[in-house]
Amino acid sequence: MDRESEMRDNLFRVVTVLYIIIYARLSKEEEGKTPEEQSKSIQNQIDICQRYINDEQQKYPNIQFKVVAKLSDDGISGTTFDRADFKRLIKLIESKQANMVITKDQSRFGREHIESDNYMERWFPEHNVRYVAVLDGVDTYVPDSANNDMAPIKNWMNEMYAKHTSRSVKATKKKNALEGIWNGGEPVLGLQIDPNNEGCLILEPKGAEIVKMLAELVLDNKSLDEIVDILIEKKIPIPSIIKGNSRNLNKEVEEIWDTETIRDILTNEMITGVMVQGKTTTLSHKSKKVIYLPEEDWIRVPDKVPVIIPRERFEAIQTMLKSNKNKTTKSHDYLLKGLMRCADCGHAISIKHFKDRKNNYVECCYYKKYGRRKEVCTAHRFSYEELEKLVLDNVKNECMQYVKDNDLAEKLKNKKESKEKQVDLRLKIDKCNRNIDKLNKSIDKMYQRLDAGIIDEDDYTRMTKNTKAAINSEKLLLETYTKDLEVLKEKKVKEPNYIKIVKEFLSLKKPNRILLSRLIEVIYVNDDGTIDIHYRVKNPYKDN
Ligand SMILES: [Zn+2]
CATH class of the missing domain: 3.90.1750.20 (Putative Large Serine Recombinase; Chain B, Domain 2)
Known part of the structure; x- marks a missing residue:
């Protein structure tokens, strides 16, 4: 069995009842016909749908095909959305009283293609509704049906199936466990x-x-x-x-x-x-x-x-x-605990604790675990205390430099400039939003004209094409401006916080680990005993 029909079978294992709405509508050409002819057309559409349902029922005897409503609109009324029975259809689906819609053909569904595509591609899948247009061969449960992207329905099928199996697997496992299987x-x-x-x-x-x-x-x-x-x-x-x-x-x-x-x-x-x-x-x-x-x-x-x-x-x-x-040796609260990594293999550097604290040393974990048997990494074994001193000296220097640079920069920085930039960006963002609004309104207007029959579908497509492109480019601009503004605002917030940590660190006689780990991301220990410290925030005033 191929993947698609397998999925279909799976779905039918999960969905046991299809609650169906048959929807019929008169087309424009039928507007001028006599009431008898019109009602005959509606009845004809319903019959075609009903025959389709009977066929499906024979093919899938384990599923119940239940018609919950037969709805029809006359097609004469003004806009698409005014159709009374169509509204009823939407309501039935939204209140989860139906999960399948059948029409004779696609054109019954929406005015031309614009509406019907929207429903088939988005609205139905979003509402887990199967849509069938009998004469067009459209079936949103059959992924090969040429008319749309099946992803939403497929996802939903898979999820329902997964939920179902997961539950029964869990139950079987528990039953087995209780029986000692x-x-x-x-x-x-x-x-x-x-x-x-x-x-x-x-x-x-x-x-x-x-x-x-x-x-x-x-x-x-x-x-x-x-x-x-x-x-x-x-x-x-x-x-x-x-x-x-x-x-x-x-x-x-x-x-x-x-x-x-x-x-x-x-x-x-x-x-x-x-x-x-x-x-x-x-x-x-x-x-x-x-x-x-x-x-x-x-x-x-x-x-x-x-x-x-x-x-x-x-x-x-x-x-x-x-x-x-x-017991695992009770670890001391080492200042550098969890911050060090081996520069050569990337594994953690562990601190080996001795009761006599002068003898503490560090070692590459990878080497410690495997190095005795096979050549992996090298010991990276150094005195912990010396390493700690090295790190602290480095951090202190870095922090002092940062404060110095920051003070200097504060003085030089034209605060006005940043503020002016922000105001300018805000104005630009407003303008973009207004433009997008305007363009959207013009599309709406165009649609009304299409609906009123003033322009045809080709005109509509052509005339809205440029407008849509314009909207997209406005949106792109908007995104850029918004990002720029965020960056400006962020700069304002982040820097003082970091300088606060740096200053706090410098003010401490005995540095603590929490503060240290807010400054440092990782300390790489090289096999010659030197270190490379990666700071959480780069000194913004430093070159490179
Ligand atoms: Zn290593």
């Missing part, structure tokens, strides 16, 4: 999906041995850092390799064990034989954002999974993992 996804190390029954988990012996070993080591009072070293030394493969997922690995570096991986495995209740699912959900079918649910909302089903670590041992491990030894 595995919903897929990679289970914890030591377990694998039963190749004969994908809803079941069985033991994966190699991984299970490693989990047992990890448990042993923790209960043996080893810290997670020590365990990492043991695993690396013993050349124990990491979980992705054991599970055969090596294609997910970062090919550039040889990945190694880290403390978080071990912690994740040993805190996963699944190793005690409980199937745990429903840890996450998504906000809606529109958002793929994953939300982590609180632990009490997880779905736990006991005795569904082979036990790797008995419950009592698992509890003991949790206590050990919470001990001081395994």
Whole structure:
């Protein structure tokens, strides 16, 4: 099945009832005919529509085709908008009592093409209405129908379908989780999906041995850092390799064990034989954002999974993992925390804390994680305190220069000039708006003349073409002026704020991190110990 008919099928799975308006209208040529002939024409149009509906109903027996109104206008009245039944049609759609409109042909719909295009291309799609002109073969649900851009309807179809499936997938997943049926996804190390029954988990012996070993080591009072070293030394493969997922690995570096991986495995209740699912959900079918649910909302089903670590041992491990030894080192409030990056690989620079503060040093995270095993980046290991001093000196110099330049500039700057420019721009903006107004009115007038039959459609198109172009160029000008004005206004606001931060920074005896991070975007640490500081705002008075 091709994509388009697939979508159509999907749509019909979602939309089960089509509430239809049949709309008929006399054409100009029929104006002079006798009332009998006229009513015959209206009836004829309605019959054609009705036959079309009967055919569709046979083709799609699962959909209900319900005619909610048969409307008709005589076509004699003055402007398009005066048609009484047409107004009724609009009302029915706006009040969501109809989602389909059928006419005999397109011309029944609007006066010539101007109106009908507008409805087909914009108004119907916006209101999720299917429009069919039987004899013209127009059907806004059939994307191949030559008459318009189907994007709005397609979007709507896709959305309805996605909403529908997303809801039923969620429900199935929850039902499975409650029954202890595995919903897929990679289970914890030591377990694998039963190749004969994908809803079941069985033991994966190699991984299970490693989990047992990890448990042993923790209960043996080893810290997670020590365990990492043991695993690396013993050349124990990491979980992705054991599970055969090596294609997910970062090919550039040889990945190694880290403390978080071990912690994740040993805190996963699944190793005690409980199937745990429903840890996450998504906000809606529109958002793929994953939300982590609180632990009490997880779905736990006991005795569904082979036990790797008995419950009592698992509890003991949790206590050990919470001990001081395994806590992540409580980080100091370093002034430069989170501001430094490796100039060579772009990864963060971490600060290694020692109890004796004189020994603190920084190191490239990437190197720290992988560098021991493979040649990635270089250590970038420097004394933190020296680096901090270097940064502060640099910032102070920069700030002092900024204040100096700013003072000088203040004096030189002709404040009057900026104000005059702003006034001038405001005048220009006003003028543009007035011009656009005028031009729009002239188009309206032209349309009235067209409607009254004074000019024909060709004249209308020709005469409005230039006006439309003029509107566009006025709009362009307006945009430029508005932007310029914004820039002028912004300059006025932003600069003093920044100079305030700079001055505040200089006034502090002990600089604080919040203020520093408002001045600095990032500090790049080079491998020769030098730094490049990227400031949030460039000194506007400085060349280059
Ligand atoms: Zn690096």
